[in-house]
Amino acid sequence: MKLKTIMYGSLAASLLSTAAVGAEDLKIWTINYTSDKQVSALTAAEAEFEKRNPDVDVQIVMRGTDEHKTALRVASGSDTGPDIYAYWAGLGLGGEYVQAGMSADLSKYYESYGWDDRLTVPSLAFSESFAEGKHGIPFRFSGEVVYYNKGLFEKAGIEGEPANYAELKEAAGKLKEAGIPAFTFGGTVNWHVMRLMDVILETTCGAEKHDALMAMESDWASEPCALEAFTEMKWWTDDHFLKPFMGIDNRQSTTLWFADRAAMMLEGDWHVPTIDENSEMSKYGMFPFPTGTGRLYGFAEYMYISTKSDHADLAAQFLDMFTSDEFQAEHIGAFGALSVNRNVKQGDDALELHKEWLDVFANAKGTFVNGDQAFPLDVTTEYFRIINELASGNLEPQAAADAMAQFIANR
Amino acid sequence: MMDGMSSSVIPRKRRDPVLIGLWISLVLVALIWLAPVVFILFTSLKSESEIFSSAAFALPSDFQWSNFSVAWAKGNFNQTFVNSSVITVIKVPLGLLISAMAAYALAQIPTGWNKLLLVFVLFGAMIPFQVMLAPLFTLVNSMGLIDTYPGIILPYLAFGVPYQVFILHGFFRAVPKELTEAALIDGASHFTIFRRIFLPVSLPVLSALLILDFVATWNEFAMALVLLQDKNMWNLPLGLMSYQGQFSNNYGQLNAAIVMTVLPATIVYLIFQRYFVSGLTSGAVKG
Amino acid sequence: MTNMDLFQTPRGQAIVLMAPALAVYSLFAIWPMIDVVILSFQDWNGIRENRDWVGLQNYHHILYNDPVFWVAFRNTVIWTILSVVFPPLLGLLLALGLNQRLIGRAPLRAIYYLPVIIAPIAVATMWRWMYDPFFGLFTQMLTDMGLSRWIVDWLGDKEVALYSIFVAYVWQSVGFSMVLFLAGLQSVDKSLIDAAHIDGANRREIFKHVTLPALRPTITIVLVLSTISSLKAFDIVYGMTGGGPAQSTQMLALWAFTQSMQIFDYGRGSAVSVVLLAITLVIVVPYMRWSQRREEEAR
Known part of the structure; x- marks a missing residue:
């Protein structure tokens, strides 16, 4: 439908514009959200904006994750394309398009609409990372933490949530003694197991070195904390994962977690509604992975204005409405636990663990992103491969660190 | 025996x-x-x-039975079924027609280039199209045909031509040249001879190829993966693949989705079984 | 009146008849093949307007610096050897058996051929579920037989995954070889077999001295077709493992796709394609010359 819709869309639009002088259309491309709440929030935005601007036709095109990625490639190679596109904000994803000059500088809109004062600090982290000026505006920030099965923790004799990494390992040891695997992950989708590697790297390296490694400024082979991270990772995958895990995906591992087959999962705030739908909220607790840096593990999704758009002012107006206090309050919870708008808070009727999430967001001292958001695509692919090799016992920690360094050096 | x-x-x-x-x-x-x-x-x-x-x-x-209805709805089967049907219904007869035309000309009209052209066409039957997915994508994209029916049908036609020409050429060549020559003397054009004589006699071969091509087109995945990005344009195999990615944790429904994807081709196969065998073998072994 | 000429001379009519097929074939099959060679000497990410010429850099990268290329190469070779040996061998055995006058021969043939018409991606999905390490068919059966220590992570264990996929591939492709062999067996001269019987030859001798020589062309064809279709292995690997775990089931065709369409490095992806293309040509060109010669002899 993509190109055809665009073709027909622009055709229809050009017909319309001759009919009603000044009629404009605003094309927005985004990924296909699974939750009805998210879809209806987008549809509501479309309706609301058209109500405020009667001569504007808003078209929201939603696609699956991979299709969205390819569609943007397609658009970049042709004259057609959206006015606004949603994308993950990391270097390997949204960042690449910013660097390729596809995203317009929004500095003047940030200033005139006062977005800096409206949006939360962690969500804004990427707006200035990849090019001069400000690029994109966050509409969703997702954090990832450890969810645990309270019953299984009790059975293993674990009292309280682990406050540091040593305690977490101790808890894993107790679970193992009780015959319970600590974590469950699905290996076929590479990014699932990767999450554990990401947070361990943050733990062993600390914020600064972690960021240098992920930015490929530090050498993975000679940086001792990288080796340590791989060694720790091996400790977990060797004895503390529900096995086998390489042949299942994240959804299957979630099913196994609900069946009490493992104690913990490393999941995002979107996991709360999943628990609500599949099990009892009271059975589970959560705590941020104790990295010791206090930074929150997570990533942001942004809406960017395309440099090819002829309607940049209008697009900015839409983004302003979308992130406004009123609109975000009306659709609270649709895009994760926390709104990117700092004035908007969930009410008392929020899901139990969502409330706990608010504390997590509030206490975060900065953020660090998932590996597949931080790296360029080819390095991500190699990072996946190395983690999987390590996790299935085919690569020793030192060899893993060396392989990482070598690939980066040879790019 | x-x-x-x-x-x-x-x-x-x-x-x-x-x-x-x-x-x-x-x-x-x-x-x-x-x-x-x-x-x-x-x-x-x-x-x-x-x-x-x-x-x-x-x-x-x-x-x-609800597994089937739920999977049908969740997997957007309504749409993928229509897409697969449209693509197949247009591609298969059209492909056979252009292949038969070319095969007739190559077999019955001496131009001096026939042998070379035949080798040129047969070459394509041997080359895995999987190696050219990326340039195929850029080509179709440059024509603005990604996510359109022509954008998938044209490449399907192109990769169907070699095998069909190969088989039909073998069949047409076996028809005595005298038949064509006599008709030419009577004043018939090659178009008439092709339509009135050759198409009717090749009906059995054409039906065999029709069935084979139906199944191949219905099942095609790799090219569709690259050329159909929009989920509303997906064919059945793409729909099934995405279904597995999204709903892998409900096994009953996943298997219902598999059954629904496979069923049409299976039915066609069971009805037209003998054509399959003759279609496959007439070209590969006896040709 | 060139238009009229075109329709009236035999040559003109030939052009008209051939044009649609040749045009669509040249544009959508031959041009991409040329373009993939061009792309393999360029650097392009799909976003930039210009493709930059980089000479042999892409080849240098995939041959020396790409940790996955040689894995994919090795897997393609293993896969090709396996699929030239097993499906044709099994297919031949089945064909020899089903060539006898047996009760229920037709339904048996239909059963063996059934998997051939199932979409490869559906075969992948089916087998992926059968290989599920917790609830799949194999795990269930081994558990029921009390052999749970034999349970392996079929598609997650690097040592096993490629062969697990191959089993599914054999299941799907045996019927194809079988049908070709059945057709080939029709060309075996029956009077020769009768004569051999009279001379008191046993089954093995008949097979060796009569059937096998008569099947020789069929065997060549089956082997070449098996080789070509094994080089194309894409759907089934994509559907079952996507090249994982840790890229251990990557194949050249899939790795070319991954580099071009998922990492968006068209140059390197095309270089992988060209390697696969070259391998194919090494097999296909001699075969085409052989069949050409055979055809001329038959004339």
Whole structure:
């Protein structure tokens, strides 16, 4: 439908514009959200904006994750394309398009609409990372933490949530003694197991070195904390994962977690509604992975204005409405636990663990992103491969660190 | 067959133990071959709890037809079914027509270039199109045809031409040249001869190719993966793949989705079985 | 009146008849093949307007610096050897068996051929579920037989995954070889077999001296077709493992796709394609010359 819709869309639009002088259309491309709440929030935005601007036709095109990625490639190679596109904000994803000059500088809109004062600090982290000026505006920030099965923790004799990494390992040891695997992950989708590697790297390296490694400024082979991270990772995958895990995906591992087959999962705030739908909220607790840096593990999704758009002012107006206090309050919870708008808070009727999430967001001292958001695509692919090799016992920690360094050096 | 023929010549063994052993092993292997299909079919009719509790080859105690309707809705089968049908219904006859035209010309009209052109076309039958997915994508994209029916049908036509021309050429060449020459003398053009004489006589071959091509087009995945990015344009295999990615944790419905994807081709196969065999073999072995 | 000429001379009519097929074939099959060679000497990410010429850099990268290329290469070779040996061998055995006058021969043939018409991606999905390490068919059966220590992570264990996929591939492709062999067996001269029977030859001798020589062309064709279709292995690997775990089931065709369409490095992806293309040509060109010669002899 993509190109055809665009073709027909622009055709229809050009017909319309001759009919009603000044009629404009605003094309927005985004990924296909699974939750009805998210879809209806987008549809509501479309309706609301058209109500405020009667001569504007808003078209929201939603696609699956991979299709969205390819569609943007397609658009970049042709004259057609959206006015606004949603994308993950990391270097390997949204960042690449910013660097390729596809995203317009929004500095003047940030200033005139006062977005800096409206949006939360962690969500804004990427707006200035990849090019001069400000690029994109966050509409969703997702954090990832450890969810645990309270019953299984009790059975293993674990009292309280682990406050540091040593305690977490101790808890894993107790679970193992009780015959319970600590974590469950699905290996076929590479990014699932990767999450554990990401947070361990943050733990062993600390914020600064972690960021240098992920930015490929530090050498993975000679940086001792990288080796340590791989060694720790091996400790977990060797004895503390529900096995086998390489042949299942994240959804299957979630099913196994609900069946009490493992104690913990490393999941995002979107996991709360999943628990609500599949099990009892009271059975589970959560705590941020104790990295010791206090930074929150997570990533942001942004809406960017395309440099090819002829309607940049209008697009900015839409983004302003979308992130406004009123609109975000009306659709609270649709895009994760926390709104990117700092004035908007969930009410008392929020899901139990969502409330706990608010504390997590509030206490975060900065953020660090998932590996597949931080790296360029080819390095991500190699990072996946190395983690999987390590996790299935085919690569020793030192060899893993060396392989990482070598690939980066040879790019 | 050979033993049947020879029974009159050599003294007939009443029950050949070798043949009995052969028969038993063929049936056993056939059961193994059928097992996956039965397993998928049974699973598709079981409830989630029964899948985890019952034996793999146990009949479903309570037929869960809802697995099918739920999977149909969740997997957007309405749309993918229509897309697959449109693509197949246009591509298959059109492809056969242009291949038959080309094969006729190559076989019956001497131009001096025929042999070279034939080799040029046959070459394509041997080359895996998988190596050119990326340039195919950029080509179709540059024409603005990604996510359109022509954008997938044209490449399908292109990669269908070599095999079909190969088989039809073999068939047309076997028709005596005198037939064509006599008609030419009577004043008929090659278009007329092709339409009035060659198309009718090649109907059996054409139907065999039709069935083969139907299945191949219906099942095609790799090219569709690259050329159909929009989920509303997906064909059935793409729909199934995405279904597996999204709903892999509900096994009953996943298996129902598999059954629904596979069923049309299976039915066509069971009805037109003998054409398959003749279509495959006429080209590859006897050609 | 060139238009009229075009329709009236035999040559003109030939052009008209051939044009649609040749045009669509040249544009959508031949041009991409040329373009993939061009792309393999360029650097392009799909976003930039210009493709930059980089000479042999892409080849240098995939041959020396790409940790996955040689894995994919090795897997393609293993896969090709396996698929030239097993499906044709099994297919031949089945064809020899089903060539006898047996009760239920037709349904048996139909059963063996059935998997061939199932979409490869559906075969992948089916088998992926059968290989599920917790609830799949194989795990269930081994558990029921008390052999749970034999349970392996079929598609997650690097040592096993490629072969697990191959089993599914054999299941799907045996019927194809079988049908070709059945057709080939029709060309075996029956009077020769009768004569051999009279001379008191046993089954093995008949097979060796009569059937096998007559099947020789069929065997060549089956082997070449098996080789070509094994080089194309894409759907089934994509559907079952996507090249994982840790890229251990990557194949050249899939790795070319991954580099071009998922990492968006068209140059390197095309270089992988060209390697696969070259391998194919090494097999295909001699075969085409052979069949050409054979055809001329038959004339």
